[in-house]
Amino acid sequence: MNVYNHYIGAESIQPATGEYLDSQNPYTGEVWAQIPRGNADDANRAVATAKTAFASWKRTKPDARGKLLLRLADLIEENSERLAEIEVRDNGRVYAEVSGQMKYIAEWYRYYGGLADKVEGSVIPTDKSNSFNFTRHEPLGVVTMITPWNSPLLLLGWKLPTALAAGNTVVIKPSEFTSASTLEFVRLFEEAGFPPGVVNVVTGLGTEIGTVLVSHPDVAKIAFTGSDTAGKQIYKSAAEDFKHVSLELGGKSPNIVFEDADLEAAVMGVISGIFAAAGQLCIAGSRLLVQSSIHDLVVERLVEVARHTQLGDPMNPETQVGPVTTPLQFKKVLDYIDIAAKEGARCVLGGEAHIDADGISRQIIQPTIFVDVDNSMRIAQEEVFGPVLSVIRFDDEEDAIVKANDTIYGLAAGVWTSDIGRAIRMSEELEAGTVWINTYRDVSFTSPFGGYKHSGLGRESGVEAIKEYLQTKSVWISTDPSTENPFVMR
Template sequence: MQRYSLYIDGTQCDSASGQWFHSDNPFTGKPWAEIARGNESDVDRAVQVAHRAFRSGPWKDLTPSARGQLLCRLADLIAENASRLAEIEVRDNGKLFAEMHAQLQYLPQWYRYYGGLADKVQGAVIPLDKKGYFNFTRREPLGVVAVITPWNSPLMLLTWKLAPALAAGCTVVIKPSEFTSASTLEFVELLSAAGFPPGVVNVVTGFGNEVGSALVTHPLVRKITFTGADSTGRKINEQAARDFKHVGLELGGKSPNIIFDDANLDDAVNGAVSGIFAATGQTCIAGSRLLVQAGVHDEVVQRVVALAKTARMGDPMHADTQVGPITTPPQYEKVLSYIGVAQAEGASLALGGGAATRAECGSGWFVEPTIFTGVRNDMRIAQEEVFGPVLSVIRFQTEDEAVAIANDVRFGLGAGVWTSDIGRAFRMSERIESGTVWVNTYRAVSYLSPFGGYKDSGLGRENGIDAITEYLQTKSVWINTGAPTGNPFVLR
């Protein structure tokens, strides 16, 4: 088995405990790697190193342009290693090689974008209402950032945080999911090759209660950025608030994918299937609630079921596989339990409804693509995030009803609208309470466009120009150019 150590101060190192834990291949259901089990002592060591790298040494002395050049070199190395890193991600999380490879080929664009943005961070000269003073602002990096990533797209979601943090001049300690740590540990070796100074980026692997909590509460960490379950995000936010730390949270969703009766149904049906069964439904933006207008409801359901039936399951490394395994045993059990909940609530099963027993699925953790009809929006299956290949179909009559159903949930990350009416497209994009609204498409993302949630789907934004500001703080500088000091007991 492959063995992966911690990465601190530019080198691989053993954990303080000397213990290891297994990483399982979701397709085979068997361990393939051993990962160092970090603890609070390792966290403190990594944070101290990152703090020292931030306060002194070559990283602090680099100009913003030089930081940008390092990010661009890293982009080139990622492009050269895309296939190798994608294979490791597939072995670790079971997603399709086709998708992981496409993500890895796209990731260099983030590092090039933020590499170019690094020396575009500017303060401002403030035209004051007071004579005899010169006032300007500086945008300065926050300091040490704790980056906590999930298991579904480890390197892509790491990149959304790491690229702007480094462009801003911060240093980083990464805690990857204990289920998918290998690709992150392979990836950080590229930073050394790109020329990043030791200590700028560090990785402590392990479990949330042993590593994650220690990172969140460490006094030298100034920001925590996290993607994952809203229950964990809530705990992180509460802990961070005690020390007034900055927080960025992306916490999933229960996204409505809305098909109106004037939509191009060929496109809408493809979008519905893509929204929930691509990535085996293990994506924060999954269109898990399919809202269909009554006039086309029956036809859409028939066509979605027919298309979903053709989905090829099996080895995620095979080019023709379309639906891979669930990444972890706990998630596998959770998805199956929600299928039982939906049936108990009275939803009608139109497709799937259990574990996949096809020969091509081997001994992996597969769930059949599952579709429920007759779903009410107050059912648990419509309100709670399943994070698996389970679709709830909800009928609606009017545009107002569609908006009411779409917004009647505590999440607000993504939404889809399928219509040929441009006026409706604009109205819906304004009325839906969601950080992203796709019209006549779904699951489109870019390094240029901000991403984040409303309501319980999180705080802050990733990607685009907005993201770098999440890692900066503003300082106001006043210079007296000749104003009299005046009465010392009166505000100037």
């Protein structure tokens, strides 16, 4: 049994209440760790510590901040296997994917380590003959980061190095279901040489500690990844104090296959988009839009490939789909499968919990494919967050665009076609923050990521993302401070 504590000011701090929450292995069902059940006292202590650290961290030279991030990146690579094992145990993602993901996370820290000393202001050529005007970009202050249970360290990596490179200090609140990997990870900051208090972690229930962090008057920004329902509440709370926010929320992404596509590549892209990570991806291509002329052929091939998916122990390198992370989410996905059947969708694969040789489901759901889906059905409009695919027919390009955009979400979209003109037209018309052409799930530290509509606000990754953690100041200097009429604007 691993017992963790809060990480505040580079110290292991027991929760104020002395209470802990059990962390359950989704595959075995065993409680393997305990995390602190934090409350307002813990949140206030973490924010106060981060605020104190900010006074000196914001004055740390950008190149020095960058060197610390580069050193941290090396430590992430050195510890990637250990961190991957912890995350698999905590959330059930398959090790084959998580192990590679952990090594890749280091690149975000390298990228922003290199960018830290390249944030530049501008000299503005104004219309004032006797004034000199320039801009400077300054850090916001204390940033609260709230991360989800599906990819804790990857999605933290899309936020944390950006904020640190910009000169902010941070309080992290990971999901209560998957806090262990984050609590292990932050120990590397001390080893890398970061000053105490620059990065802090407090854990517990969202209603008991998350809400305190979001509404805290000394927090300047909230960076959140999660559901659009929770995002709305955070946005409303942040507005009370005019806090900055970046919200990476849910999705109901269309994966669109035209009749001129490379069908084998498209089928593999569809499989990757919905069944990888047991469908627990904000970018999951959960709506498959297929041109009517090839509908039956694509469905037949999809069923054939998906039928042979390897289900089981996420630590087994052969496993392709592991368990759903939480019991609550497991039940939710099964409920949506029932809803789809009642709405008239026809299940052609899966539709049940997987039972292993010992007669146990282990929270694994079979890859599930529904056909005869109308775009108005709940299964086509609401985020299931599981290995459930809705197949929807379309007639032509215009019909595909209408159906693809007919959703409150706009996180991502995929297009499969051999027509370059169509590819460009679709990329222009689709209401999504990311559009993949003849591929799916490509992400990089160099490329901005974020959503339209209910899929969120702001961007992560790439050069643009650092602006999310900075505020711009305009500075005017008079070159001729002569006495003029003080009642007239200069």
